Amino acid sequence: MIHRRCVGIGGNNKQPVVDQIMSVQKTYTIRCPKCQHSQSVELYHSINVTQQPELKSALFENRLNRVHCESCDAGFRIDKPLFYHDSSRGILIHWMPATVASREEILEEFETGIELLRRSLPQDVEPPSVRLVFTRTELVELIFILEAGMDERVVEYIKYVIHSQNLQRVPPATKQLLLNVQDSTADELLFVVQNAATFELEDILRYPRSAYHATRKLYRDNPGELLNLLPGPYISARSVLLDELAGEEDE
Numbered sequence: 001m002i003h004r005r006c007v008g009i010g011g012n013n014k015q016p017v018v019d020q021i022m023s024v025q026k027t028y029t030i031r032c033p034k035c036q037h038s039q040s041v042e043l044y045h046s047i048n049v050t051q052q053p054e055l056k057s058a059l060f061e062n063r064l065n066r067v068h069c070e071s072c073d074a075g076f077r078i079d080k081p082l083f084y085h086d087s088s089r090g091i092l093i094h095w096m097p098a099t100v101a102s103r104e105e106i107l108e109e110f111e112t113g114i115e116l117l118r119r120s121l122p123q124d125v126e127p128p129s130v131r132l133v134f135t136r137t138e139l140v141e142l143i144f145i146l147e148a149g150m151d152e153r154v155v156e157y158i159k160y161v162i163h164s165q166n167l168q169r170v171p172p173a174t175k176q177l178l179l180n181v182q183d184s185t186a187d188e189l190l191f192v193v194q195n196a197a198t199f200e201l202e203d204i205l206r207y208p209r210s211a212y213h214a215t216r217k218l219y220r221d222n223p224g225e226l227l228n229l230l231p232g233p234y235i236s237a238r239s240v241l242l243d244e245l246a247g248e249e250d251e
Contacts, residue, residue, distance in 0.1 A: 021085040021092070023047045023055060030067060030078060037071035046083035059084075060140060079136060084143070090129075091146050098134045103234075106134070110233055132233040137178065137199075144181040153230050154216045155179055158207055160229070160237035162191065169193075170205070172241040177205070184209070 025042045032039075043065045049056035058064040065078045084093040096106050110132055118127045131152070133139045145152050159177045163170050170177065170193055180190040189212060193203035219226040230240060 021046060021048055021083065023052050032069040032072060032074055033076055034074040035069060035072040037069055039070050041067050043078055043080060044082060046085065048085045048087060050087040084139060089147065092128050093131045093133060093139060093142060095133050095136065095139045103134065107234060130233065141178050145179060148181050151216055152235055153226055154212060154219060156230050156235050156237040157215060157226060158212060160241065162205060162207065163237060163241050172238045176238050
């Protein structure tokens with residue numbers, strides 16, 4: 001169940017919730033996609049990158065949960081549910097690959113898990129804010145956004161605007177936008193256009209950072225509209241646009 005994966009804590013312990021989330025490995029039996037050899041491997045179920053910063057490097061360098069076949073020596077990455085925790089920054093993200101269940105099922109179980117956690121905690125303790133992503137790319141992008149002190153909803157709103165105003169150039173059905181935080185400047189945000197099928201990076205779009213700050217101020221004063229457009233726990237402009245386009249086709 002997702003609520004076990006995403007919280008992994010006991011409800012009666014009054015220690016702060018975020019301090020209890022540790023790096024945990026579990027044993028899995030996997031099959032090599034090349035030679036079909038089966039073997040038991042240790043894969044990370046959750047990582048606390050404050051306690052073990054080397055695991056963050058492994059994630060970013062595509063080494064986390066990477067396996068080498070004992071039989072043919074093929075190397076491959078196992079994409080499985082992973083809880084990412086940076087206790088120093090208060091960042092908690094649950095990566096749940098959509099390949100293990102439908103997105104609707106994931107969202108339903110996620111909400112159920114958060115509600116169970118809320119009920120298990122003392123009344124004066126708020127459950128941690130847990131963000132949800134479906135791909136490794138989304139996970140890495142969100143980490144950079146949060147570490148930069150940016151509001152992920154405002155970033156997704158900007159993506160929504162870019163998609164909506166450039167449907168021919170950036171159709172949400174086949175393209176996704178990724179914020180390149182590292183190469184953005186004090187004046188401009190740099191968005192990369194990625195092919196959703198091949199994952200190739202095809203184009204670059206620039207957006208004024210001043211417009212980001214103006215949008216952030218607007219929705220800080222009036223948060224309801226942005227929350228209605230981009231509700232959690234999975235915050236995705238592309239997902240919202242695809243739902244809107246599907247609704248238009250049904251009408």
